């Protein structure tokens with residue numbers, strides 16, 4: 001067993017390296033991914049080792065990047081595209097939603113779209129506008145796209161390779177404020193299924209469901225709650241499309257309470273869908289309504305307010321208390 | 327309306343060379359790209375050489391009348407603008423290093439392009455900047471400390487665009503060129519005696535929005551000037567990764583003139599921009615100005631140019647410094663003496679100090695500001711969330727008081 005300690009950023013870099021090594025059809029594309037190695041250095045050193053034909057610096061044009069990735073995929077390549085920041089995916093949104101997502105269905109299944117779009121997302125790094133957003137619901141809402149987000153180094157390493165191997169387009173959200181968090185990566189393991197939720201901490205009183213950057217907050221909240229004698233289970237959803245409702249249902253049937261946590265605005269967010277489905281599936285098991293903790297119906301605020309805006313330990317614990325009070 | 331571009335009318339010294347590089351590129355893109363960088367810059371409107379000498383030539387003849395009225399006093403004014411802007415920019419960079427700002431996008435090296443174009447504007451004209459136009463903001467009379475709010479993280483803009491006809495900084499690359507075009511369409515509909523100017527970078531010229539702005543402005547003959555500061559880099563990507571044809575030539579394909587100006591020559595930038603604004607106001611439609619300049623520093627304070635840029639390149643551009651050039655000219659012509667420069671130095675120091683103090687005492691916004699201005703009219707969901715969050719925050723105060 002070869003477990004190595006590495007940061008999420010490093011795990012993603014190693015994952016891309018392995019994908020480039022294993023399949024000559026894999027290409028990396030994006031702004032500044034070459035010499036600079038991307039603004040977060042996720043593609044560091046890859047152009048040096050695999051050349052400009054495989055690690056491609058593109059013009060500054062997101063619609064162009066995704067549109068040409070679609071064309072390359074039609075020609076048999078497997079492009080892995082980097083969008084520099086969450087807020088800059090929108091020039092490409094048309095290509096993603098009207099073209100990438102529908103190509104397979106339109107061709108009656110004849111055409112596959114193995115395109116991965118990596119997006120560093122969410123807040124907590126003190127950035128300016130458009131650099132801290134969580135637009136995952138906008139993609140999860142679109143049939144034909146798969147949407148995932150790792151929360152730790154091992155998942156970063158494995159989920160990215162699984163996404164690249166997938167014949168469907170995958171929107172791969174990277175929790176940028178966790179890039180430097182380290183964890184064990186077993187590079188010889190048999191990977192856990194890409195779209196299966198994982199119990200990150202076992203508990204019996206209540207379930208917290210989260211993904212990406214909020215998993216860590218929920219684990220901390222669970223630890224804090226344990227000191228008060230509450231047993232909190234944390235489920236890392238990992239995939240927002242599809243959502244592993246079976247896995248989540250199993251947890252909720254055990255704990256009978258659910259709080260969904262994400263950074264994105266609560267209104268019409270991923271948590272709304274989860275609350276609705278789990279209520280349908282577990283109506284007679286639930287001791288309390290499913291609660292949601294997340295962003296407000298307001299633009300992501302300037303950096304000096306993000307600590308208040310982002311759900312932290314206190315807001316999660318508050319929801320736990322509210323749920324337990326029913 | 328003249329659709330034939332200035333660029334097209336004049337014989338261009340090295341346009342042939344450019345073509346050759348372009349043709350060769352079909353076979354081997356990377357190699358041809360490097361070849362293009364080595365080329366001398368084709369047609370470049372220049373009025374002050376890097377040594378500070380005034381030049382008159384065929385390339386600048388059409389534009390020279392637009393600065394014929396410029397006095398020594400005016401030149402000193404332009405010089406002061408550039409010095410103050412650089413001082414402000416340096417102060418902001420220092421404040422970022424001291425942790426007072428989260429980020430800073432420096433304009434170092436681009437002072438002439440910004441001051442030259444900014445001083446060409448009338449009060450009624452409207453500016454659509456990107457995020458680096460601190461010198462243009464200065465020309466518009468925007469309080470420099472207002473520019474720092476968004477970089478400090480206390481707001482997303484921090485000034486009323488209509489006070490100085492200077493729109494908020496736009497971070498999403500290229501978006502504002504369409505806003506400028508639409509604004510200009512409105513100006514034309516109103517029959518107003520004004521023009522609009524949109525700033526953007528060489529990298530931005532790759533965005534579809536910018537191409538659409540060119541096309542709309544041409545189709546509607548809108549009074550807009552597209553002012554591209556080609557500072558040679560879009561973060562780590564050189565211009566060869568953005569375009570195959572010199573930028574200014576692109577205008578021709580859309581049906582309006584494109585001019586390349588020495589972006590480190592404040593006088594030439596002033597002349598060319600005045601010329602373009604004049605055309606716009608006269609109803610002759612859009613112009614593309616490519617100010618050929620250089621980003622002396624990093625892209626922003628988060629960037630590390632040593633990963634992708636050679637020191638020799640930066641050094642080569644140092645000798646073209648826009649401020650030193652005008653200083654040499656002023657000294658050589660007796661337009662200013664050392665006492666003047668010393669006085670200015672003291673003035674810029676005082677401004678730096680004022681900015682530093684203002685930023686350090688800039689308050690954080692109130693938490694509940696999150697819910698402000700989401701809508702112009704009220705919105706029930708925002709009201710509900712605001713009330714819930716207020717109650718949540720108040721519950722802590724209650725506990726704290728309870729202790």
Ligand SMILES: Cc1ncc(C[n+]2csc(CCOP(=O)(O)OP(=O)(O)O)c2C)c(N)n1
Pocket residue numbers: 031060062084088091458497498499526527528529530531557559560561621625
């Ligand atoms: C749509 C979009 N994509 C990516 C970015 C990230 N980004 C910020 S500045 C920049 C480079 C811009 O280069 P250029 O247009 O030449 O302007 P400069 O910064 O050099 O003045 C990039 C890629 C962005 N802000 N917006």
